[in-house]
Amino acid sequence: MKNLFIAMAIGLISMGCCNNQPASQQKCCDDNCNQVIETIMARRSVRAYKDTPIEKELLDKVVECGIYAANALNAQQWEVRVVMSQEWINMATEAAKAAAKGTPAEAQYNDPSFKNIFRNAPAVIFIGHKPSAYTPVDCGLMAGNMMLAAKSLGLGTVCMASPVRTFLQQPVGASFLESLEFSEGFEPLLCIGIGYPDEEPAAKPRNKEVIKYVE
Ligand SMILES: Cc1cc2nc3c(=O)[nH]c(=O)nc-3n(C[C@H](O)[C@H](O)[C@H](O)COP(=O)(O)O)c2cc1C
Incomplete structure (x- = not known):
């Protein structure tokens, strides 16, 4: 049972962001989230813009x-x-x-x-x-x-x-x-x-295997 809870917790954390949100409004749903992290995770390269001038x-x-x-x-x-x-x-x-x-x-x-x-x-x-x-x-x-x-x-x-x-x-x-x-x-x-963006591109996949902790 304990192992099941741990597996569920890891599963939730590895999801990173809730994926039932539009691409531009993804929210982190683990404990280690804040506005800065949400902004980092939600930024995408935008290649379609409204004509609205920027203030x-x-x-x-x-x-x-x-x-x-x-x-x-x-x-x-x-x-x-x-x-x-x-x-x-x-x-x-x-x-x-x-x-x-x-x-x-x-x-x-x-x-x-x-x-x-x-x-x-x-x-x-x-x-x-x-x-x-x-x-x-x-x-x-x-x-x-x-x-x-x-x-x-x-x-x-x-x-x-x-x-x-x-x-x-x-x-x-x-x-x-x-x-x-x-x-x-x-x-x-x-x-x-x-x-002002006129599209909400999905996140491009990232290769997490580039990250290694050196023991
Ligand atoms: C140094 C650099 C140069 C880039 N040059 C271009 C470019 O000339 N044209 C373009 O459309 N996107 C360019 N990009 C955007 C990348 O294609 C984009 O960041 C990458 O595909 C990852 O997508 P994301 O920004 O939505 O996460 C550049 C990004 C960087 C960091």
């Missing part, structure tokens, strides 16, 4: 949470640029489209749900760094803070490397990157599309 106060809070991330030596070798201009986003999209003409990348623009190259988000946060051994880690932690803060405020996000890489590699990207006005020696590393 600037919310963006302010999200980026402030970003700069409170842990970073090596507290050197803060990072910069943040927030683009809310639909004109900028549309022009960047048109430039990327033109650069992709005749290449396999062109196909993505024919998707009927396609709105822009930032996975359809109405605003984009660019994170740049002064490259050194630790700064990509710093920027990743910053992005993580921002995405969780956004989720906790009812916003969706998607972290993206490809639009930044496209602009760094294509001549057409230079003027857009320049317009972000990163300081001398800094360059963009990644960006985060952000907005």
